[in-house]
Amino acid sequence: MNIEVRLCPKEQSFILHNIYPLYLHDIAEIWGVRPNRFGVFEKEDVPTLSEQTKQLDVWWEQPSVLFPYLISVDGIAAGLALVATTPYIPSPNIQYYLNDFFVLRTFRRQGVAQRAAELVFDHFQGAWELQTNPTERNMSTQIFWRKTLNTYTGGRYTEHDGVHPEKGDMLVFRFNNK
Template identity: 50%
Template sequence: MNITITLTDSASKFIINNLYPLYLHDLSEIWGTIPNLYGVFEEDETQTLQEQNKVFDIWWEKAGILYPYLIKENDIPVGFALVATPPYTPSACEFYLNEFFILRPFRGKGLAEYAAKEVFKLHLGNWELQTNPTDTNRRAQHFWRKTLKEYTGDSYLEECGKSYDDELKMIFTFNNQLELSNP
């Protein structure tokens, strides 16, 4: 496995933009969402993927605050991780895993776990990530429990509650500063 995690810039953002509709399609199974009248997974009247992509320009306009990482295996794009810092985080965390996605053909091989842990290592401090708490999302819940247990030595918190967007979420929090700064 030759996995790389690279911070994208405005010249390479199109790769994450290409992967994003596949991510939304996967999420539709979990959240029960459907595309709008134009075939785009958005609740508004967005007509094209190009229009949809404009929403994500902020990820490349806020360098040092928002971190759009591309995940590759053997130079093939296989997913992305979008990491936010304040003011784009829920309160009490320094780093928020806003989105994390791995293409289906690359799942179940340890790649996602490796990539998530490598992204965490890039930013030391208080972390939060959230996922859907329902039975339709058991695979992701299991993935995060297993990955965080291994990464933190079982030193993470998990709770089900309303998130910053007032939706019920499974919320995971941990601090990786002590674990990684002490060899």
């Protein structure tokens, strides 16, 4: 199995636009989010998936600040990783923020997500942060990040409760891979 993580060029942004609604659907259960009146998992009254995914376009507007990664397995789109830098980081003293990370269910429990996360982290050396839902509904993700970060950092990561300015209570993981 060949797992790759590469920056997604603007001309292929439609691939991430295809994956993004699946990601929102997947995390809706964890966050207790219901679709809007048009069946779109979005807070605003966005009527179509096409309109919703236009919000992703910001990831290609600032190429030295925002980094949209496509995860692929054997040449097939398998997920996404969105990495942000200042000013899009919710905490001080952090250089890289894993804003979103998602692997399609078809590729889960095969080591794809862990390897993809490691490859994403290897793109940038420095102080990292990622956050996830702290509730029991999200235990599998919490276990995944603990295992992945423990392996990647040799146990040199921190974990604490925090608050995201838009999302509320979060479980915050930090590490430095410099």
